[in-house]
Amino acid sequence: MxxxxxxxxxxxxxxxxxxxxxxxxxxxxxxxxxxxxxxxxxxxxxxxxxxxxxxxxxxxxxxxxxxxxxxxxxxxxxxxxPAQVRLVGTDLETIKAARPEAGYLVEWDIPDEIDMDTYLTRKKEKSPKYAEIPEVSFLRTYVREDTDKCLCFYNAPDSDSVVRAREIVSTPISRLHELS
Structure with a gap:
């Protein structure tokens, strides 16, 4: 669905x-x-x-x-x-069961040259690097099917930690939001 x-x-x-x-x-x-x-x-x-x-x-x-x-x-x-999105990093049943809260949201405007297959391959290769910054928990990503952008959700002690996590996985930040 x-x-x-x-x-x-x-x-x-x-x-x-x-x-x-x-x-x-x-x-x-x-x-x-x-x-x-x-x-x-x-x-x-x-x-x-x-x-x-x-x-x-x-x-x-x-x-x-x-x-x-x-x-x-x-x-x-x-x-x-409305933009159709794909959930990456967890499964929908987990989200539905837990309705987890996140502390930070990163929007990344994906460059035109990155298609969905390239994005998913890159995500799979880079995600293990999050272990290098244990105070940050990567929770999930919603990537638009048109690969215009993605929304990545994190729990972290502060925005600087989120920035460091994004640097570790070599992925830029277009906009960083603290969530309420």
């Missing part, structure tokens, strides 16, 4: 308390037949990242047919078009 990423920019009012926005996103997606896998909010609530699963063949939908969130309907400043 395909997974989709929704990136939401809350309105200024929602940044003070994003709980209503998160509830609206979940209600809209659930009402459209999707299962919300996780929602992560950046510190200060400047961005909300939601991963949802859509059943194959849902309402006659194909794999790329995801419900669209209307920013105005949920009161958000902006919502991106």
């Amino acid at each position: 395909p997974l989709f990423l929704y990136e939401t920019t809350p309105s200024p009012e929602q940044q003070a308390d994003p709980s209503t926005l998160v509830d609206s996103i979940a209600a809209t997606l659930t009402g459209a037949g999707a299962d919300v896998i996780e929602t992560q909010i950046t510190k200060g609530a400047s961005r909300v990242f939601t991963i949802a699963e859509l059943a194959d063949g849902q309402n006659g939908a194909c794999d790329t047919d995801a419900p669209v969130l209307d920013a105005a309907a949920i009161g958000a400043a902006e919502v991106t078009t």
